[in-house]
Amino acid sequence: MSLENDTTEIRRLIEAGHKKGLFKPATPEQLTAREDEQSAEIRAKVAAYTQGREGPPWVGHEPGICPVCGSDNLEWGDDEKEGEHLFYEFTCGDCNSSGSELYRMEYIDTEVKAEGINP
Numbered sequence: 001m002s003l004e005n006d007t008t009e010i011r012r013l014i015e016a017g018h019k020k021g022l023f024k025p026a027t028p029e030q031l032t033a034r035e036d037e038q039s040a041e042i043r044a045k046v047a048a049y050t051q052g053r054e055g056p057p058w059v060g061h062e063p064g065i066c067p068v069c070g071s072d073n074l075e076w077g078d079d080e081k082e083g084e085h086l087f088y089e090f091t092c093g094d095c096n097s098s099g100s101e102l103y104r105m106e107y108i109d110t111e112v113k114a115e116g117i118n119p
């Protein structure tokens, strides 16, 4: 058997496999399952990395906590609305870093405070 014969044989087997439908593309369900698996893996890695860490180097951002030094001694400044988002400005009382917390606004309900009468 020469390398050329081997290659030809392998090619023939692959073509035969395609004809028999042995090599099928993944279904959308299989792809979604793979993506879910991958994102679960990433979440697990991030959780393992951030677990048991205290103080600097601060990993992750939490509301009410300075992302630079981990202090909750924040002084709040102006809040600014931009479209569907709300920014709360802060200055850290411990390390003097400043920034803003970003919130997304979501419609919940409409409340009637006083019902008017149609003229």
Ligand SMILES: [Zn+2]
Pocket (backbone or CB within 6 Å): 066, 067, 068, 069, 070, 071, 092, 093, 094, 095, 096, 097
């Ligand atoms: Zn700070």
